[in-house]
Amino acid sequence: xxxxxxxxxxxxxxxxxxxxxxxxxxxxxxxxxxxxxxxxxxxxxxxxxxxxxxxxxxxxxxxxxxxxxxxxxxxxxxxxxxxxxxxxxxxxxxxxxxxxxxxxxxxxxxxxxxxxxxxxxxxxxxxxxxx
Amino acid sequence: xxxxxxxxxxxxxxxxxxxxxxxxxxxxxxxxxxxxxxxxxxxxxxxxxxxxxxxxxxxxxxxxxxxxxxxxxxxxxxxxxxxxxxxxxxxxxxxxxxxxxxxxxxxxxxxxxxxxxxxxxxxxxxxxxxx
DNA sequence: CTTGACGTTCCTGTTACTGGAGGGTTTATC
DNA sequence: GATAAACCCTCCAGTAACAGGAACGTCAAG
Numbered sequence: 001x002x003x004x005x006x007x008x009x010x011x012x013x014x015x016x017x018x019x020x021x022x023x024x025x026x027x028x029x030x031x032x033x034x035x036x037x038x039x040x041x042x043x044x045x046x047x048x049x050x051x052x053x054x055x056x057x058x059x060x061x062x063x064x065x066x067x068x069x070x071x072x073x074x075x076x077x078x079x080x081x082x083x084x085x086x087x088x089x090x091x092x093x094x095x096x097x098x099x100x101x102x103x104x105x106x107x108x109x110x111x112x113x114x115x116x117x118x119x120x121x122x123x124x125x126x127x128x129x130x131x
Numbered sequence: 132x133x134x135x136x137x138x139x140x141x142x143x144x145x146x147x148x149x150x151x152x153x154x155x156x157x158x159x160x161x162x163x164x165x166x167x168x169x170x171x172x173x174x175x176x177x178x179x180x181x182x183x184x185x186x187x188x189x190x191x192x193x194x195x196x197x198x199x200x201x202x203x204x205x206x207x208x209x210x211x212x213x214x215x216x217x218x219x220x221x222x223x224x225x226x227x228x229x230x231x232x233x234x235x236x237x238x239x240x241x242x243x244x245x246x247x248x249x250x251x252x253x254x255x256x257x258x259x260x261x262x
Numbered sequence: 263c264t265t266g267a268c269g270t271t272c273c274t275g276t277t278a279c280t281g282g283a284g285g286g287t288t289t290a291t292c
Numbered sequence: 293g294a295t296a297a298a299c300c301c302t303c304c305a306g307t308a309a310c311a312g313g314a315a316c317g318t319c320a321a322g
Contacts, residue, residue, distance in 0.1 A: 004268065014269095019310060033318060035269055048257050055256070056231045059309065069253045076242050076250035083239040083252055090232045094225055100187045101221045108214040111207050119207035121214055122200045125186070126179050135299070145300095150279060164287065166300055190278065 003028075006038040010046035017046060025049060025063060056090055134159075137169040141177035148177060156180060156194060187221060 006028075007014045020026045021036070026045050028036040038046075045066065052062045061082065068074045110120040137159075138145045151157045152167070157176050159167040169177075176197065183193045192213065199205045241251040 002269075013311085015311060016309085018270095023309090033269080034271095035318085044257065051256050053309095054231075055235055056228070065253065065256065068250075069257060072248055074248055074250070075246040076248065076252070077244040077246065079250045079252050080239055080242045080244035083235050083242070087232055087235050087239065090228050090235070094228050094232070097187075097221050097225050097228070100185075101218055101225070104186055104214050104218050104221070108211050108218065111211045111214070113208040113211035115206045115208065117203055117205055117207065119199075119205070119210045121207070121210050122196065125182050125196065126175065126200060133300075144280085146280060147278085149301095154278090164300080165302095166287085184278095 001038050001043075003036050003038065006036075006043055006046060009043050010050055012046055012050050020046070020049065023059065025059070025066065056086060061086070132169050132174075134167050134169065137167075137174055137177060140174050141181055143177055143181050151177070151180060154190065156190070156197065187217060192217075 001009075003014055003017055006012075007017060010017070012020075017026070018036075021028065026042055026049070028038045028042050031037050048066060048069065049062050052065055053059070057065060065079070065082070068079055107121045107124055110124075132140075134145050134148055137143075138148055141148070143151075148157070149167075152159060157173055157180070159169045159173050162168050179197060179200065180193050183196055184190070188196060196210070196213070199210055238252045238255055241255075
């Protein structure tokens, strides 16, 4: 199948699929006319990549996951460790974002938000205790 | 003062301060020797930028906030709207991350994590219902 | 035989910096 | 007065993960 069909089946944009070939994640065959030709296995890999990316794995982590997926000798502990580490990273990010959100909400609440020019938000950002 | 001192006072790396000049966020004077010279006001702006960035505002949003900060005619509602919108964006991101985290935790829990090669994590990523 | 949908490559731009090369300046020390 | 350390400068390249667009080839339908 051509790249358009692979795109539909995997849910990945055509541009992204070409990019994944550029960085050697998925290696489709070529037809005589130069068109990329995707096998069912290629599409499986594209789906794998699409899902792993949605789970927050970086492209490089996806490369690793994919090689583990294709390595029948892998130990499942390796994959599990990667997943748990990712959970940790995500957790940290959530904590950071929550703190940012609380700070911003507090600032917004302290601002009357009308036509007058005095604005506690800006004042606090300029001199505030936001360290 | 020179850039090193401004860096200490603002907590921003020297490289970042130079970058902020490149993109015209802060415009220090120059001494005869070509060194950048920072006023107290410049340092105030650098601190403003540092804090606003930590609150999750993009550099372009910081540019806007800074111009609002310097505009004595601004209405506080404008700033408040920006802050609330940012809160919304952050909230959305938190929801997404939480969903990612839950999915990953579930996958990790289903994996025994020993030396055996069969790994539910990879199986689910490959064929799973992660849409 | 032409039109439109699809495919190709190549180049640029995005965000917000960071690292490094290759050089001048200043300050302190010997 | 020489030298070395600590500053400062500019410019160039690289990062992550694509997206947009130009300029062009190809294929199926009417």
